[in-house]
Amino acid sequence: MKLLITLFYCTAITFTSFVSLELSEELSENQVIHANEEVPSYAKWGRIVMQKTKEKYPDADIVDYLHVGKEEGTNLTTEKFKLWLKGKDSEFGVYIDVKFATDTEQIIEISFREVSS
Known part of the structure; x- marks a missing residue:
């Protein structure tokens, strides 16, 4: 049985990285998974995308x-x-674009487009 583990490495304010690992067996107590400690440039936008997706x-x-x-x-x-969502009766993908002012990072528009695969 495969176990999908989604790890969030967060600080109090910012989403720092998102790691999805698929493991073929359960983790033992002594195994440790380290997320990449470098903050990707898109981390801020990824946190916003996940928040807005949960709202929608x-x-x-x-x-x-x-x-x-x-x-x-x-x-x-x-x-x-692109986020993959699982609802009560279906699974689907959603492409999310965050358009913002380059100099101020003020959000101009967030758009969602659903896809079946």
Whole structure:
């Protein structure tokens, strides 16, 4: 039986990294998993995306998280994510784009697009 473990390495204020590990057997008490301690540049946006996704889909669990990439412009930057959600009767993906002002990081728009696979 495979066990999907999702580890969040958080500080009091910022989401620092997200690691998803698939293990073929349960962890023993002596095994330790270390998350990468370096804070990725998209961590702030990933935390916001997960919060907004839970608000939009309150009855679904986030089961997977992927930072797709970044489109950086002179005035606007877009961070792109894909989350996989599991609801009561279905599973589906959601692409989330966070568009913000490059210089001030003020959010301009957060858009959601559902996909079945």
